[in-house]
Amino acid sequence: xxxxxxxxxxxxxxxxxxxLGSNDSVVLWVGGRKLHDRLVExxxxxxxxxxxVSLPAGRTPILLKIGQSALDWGFYFRIIDAxxxxxxxxxxxxxxxx
Numbered sequence: 373x374x375x376x377x378x379x380x381x382x383x384x385x386x387x388x389x390x391x392l393g394s395n396d397s398v399v400l401w402v403g404g405r406k407l408h409d410r411l412v413e414x415x416x417x418x419x420x421x422x423x424x425v426s427l428p429a430g431r432t433p434i435l436l437k438i439g440q441s442a443l444d445w446g447f448y449f450r451i452i453d454a455x456x457x458x459x460x461x462x463x464x465x466x467x468x469x470x
Contacts, residue, residue, distance in 0.1 A: 374445060376436040381463045385429050388459045392421040393448035397439035403432045411439070416446035425451070427462070 392398055392408070395416035400408040400423060408423045438447050453459055 374438045374440070376438070376447070376449070377466070378434050379465045380427055380432045380434055380451065381465070382427050382429055382432075382459075383461050385427065386459055386462065387424070387426050388451055388453050388462075390423045390425050390434075391419040391448070391450045391452060392423070392436075393417045393419060394421075394436075394438050395444055395446045396441050398447065399437040399439075401433075401435040403428070413441050415444070416448060418448045419450070420448075427451075 390400065390402070392400065393416045394414070396413045397411045398408065398421065399406065402425055407425065408421060410421060414420070436447065436449065438445065451459055451462055451464065
């Protein structure tokens with residue numbers, strides 16, 4: 373298992389999508405709530421999973437847990453609108469940037 377943690381800052385509440393790809397399984401928490409849990413064996417590919425998300429104003433933690441059964445590791449992660457464009461006014465900070 374590997375974990376990835378980031379914080380999302382937004383000035384005003386916004387609805388969008390989190391799009392994930394993972395090698396292999398993936399679990400997603402947003403603001404402490406589990407929104408997605410997929411036990412699979414697959415190669416990481418952009419946008420394999422599309423999860424609707426509502427981000428409240430302020431700072432929200434996002435946590436991913438990536439499970440691996442064999443060979444390579446990897447994941448893709450994007451926060452976008454339903455048309456695939458970046459959400460306006462959203463800033464993501466990772467652990468190493470804090």
